[in-house]
Amino acid sequence: MPPSTRRKAAPPPLGEARQSQVLQLYGPGAMVDLPDYSLLIGGLDFWNNKGCDLIHEPRLLQLVRQATGMARVDLRTPPKEVDPLKNVSGSIKAFRFPEWSVAQKVSERVAFGIPCRARPLVHFNDGCIADWRTYQDDEGKYPVVPVRFVMACAHGHLSDIRWRDFCFRQFGCKNSERLYLLEAGTGNDFTQIYVQSEGGTTRKLADALVTEMSPLGLCQGQTPWLGRNARDPDKCKTDGEPTQNRLLVRSATNAYFTETLTVISLPEEANSLAKRVTELKDDLALIEAQADVAAALKFNPRLKSAFTGVDPELLWQSIEAQRGGITGQAAQPKDEELALLIGPMDGVS
Ligand SMILES: [Zn+2]
Ligand SMILES: [Zn+2]
Structure with a gap:
């Protein structure tokens, strides 16, 4: 599986969102599943400001200043369409996330004596992935779906699971065998999901839940909604100790919360x-x-x-x-x- 040297420049996917959805569901760092892609909404630096009206709400502004410690803050509405005829429109940039996918090519493999459905677990940089959507090998082409599991820490940092490291129990693992995601049963039970290399090295996903083993490693402070390799400059610590990564199911209802500040808009001297x-x-x-x-x-x-x-x-x-x-x-x-x-x-x- 040689790493691809081709530059993959697929056109950005398009989706539409209502302003209320932007506030509740699609805030910076939210994971969003579109029919063909799984995305991570970019931070405000990646939003254009077309159709962003300035909001005059001094008390809300004061709350935001207190919460952020920033003296200079503008309040604006989310971007929106300005002129459909001239194609002037607000936009929110999102990143593809996670970067690992499961190819829909099912074979049977055995994990700890249990027969399982196996599908290739592939990173988008692998040579076998054409455009994030198709896995290709000698036997044909197969669609890919984003892997359901990522990792996060209690401070909100987020990243892909380092699947090779996890499978081989080794930080910075250089092994390049094909990886597979194996499922026995319905696939909803963690104890029946495994990661396995072509050569047969196998680890059950449930190990990722046993935090004493530090199975997913220490949080590297990643903030992928601010760019693919973005991370916080400070080491992520909890009670003075490095923070452990935790398994996160992307679709889980606790995967994302917007931080919202609310004031009731009070009538002010009209047009002050x-x-x-x-x-x-x-x-x-x-x-x-x-x-x-x-x-x-x-x-x-x-x-x-x-x-x-x-x-x-x-x-x-x-x-x-x-x-x-x-x-x-x-x-x-x-x-x-x-x-x-x-x-x-x-x-x-
Ligand atoms: Zn962290
Ligand atoms: Zn932190």
């Missing part, structure tokens, strides 16, 4: 200055001082219609506040929501 400044932030970007305000309004029709009649000093202050994240001490979001929804309560702070 701060709101308009946030929404027109990109148009206002060229203004570097109060002295620039007049010219910007004169030459940009959007700014002109939004800010004509506004005192330039006031506008400049508002722009600076928007840019610098100078929020002062705003009320805690939950308190403010309560105050507005139930009205003022005497004697309750």
Whole structure:
């Protein structure tokens, strides 16, 4: 199985998602199964910003600043289609993940005396994989499906299982025999799933669950949603010790959680200055001082219609506040929501 030297440049797969799906299911790092591919949604750096409207919601912004420790944060809606006729559309880039697949070429092999259905377990870089979708050998072509098992750590790092290392119980294993995934029974019972090399070296997948053996190795801090070889710069540790990788079934309901911050949107002074400044932030970007305000309004029709009649000093202050994240001490979001929804309560702070 010589590694392929060909460069595989399949066109990126296309899928569509509604904005609510993007928030709930397809956030950065989410694993997604499309009919022909299994994907990992890329981080925000891999999203384009077409159709991403700026959101003016100061209390939510404050929560995000607190949660991230970042002073400068923009809130935007997910990308969306802008102009279908001109083919201008928002997009979210995803990576193929996992990189290991199972070829749908069934043979019979025996593991520890038990006859099993065996299918080749192949990495996309193996010479026998044409385009992530087809496995080819002397006997023909067979479709591949992404392997169901990957590994992750409690800190959210994620990677493919190093199947050779696992099978041969050796870190950085250089053996290049064909690997097979073997299943006895229905394939849902871990104790009836095995990895086996062409030569017969066999290990049951259930070993991956016995953490005392460190069967999947130590977490390397991989963050594949930020790029294929991306990883955290700091060593992944738990209670001062290196973190163990754990087996993760891709389709498991606990495989991905979005981190969501929520505030109830409260009615604000309609069309307030701060709101308009946030929404027109990109148009206002060229203004570097109060002295620039007049010219910007004169030459940009959007700014002109939004800010004509506004005192330039006031506008400049508002722009600076928007840019610098100078929020002062705003009320805690939950308190403010309560105050507005139930009205003022005497004697309750
Ligand atoms: Zn980790
Ligand atoms: Zn970590």
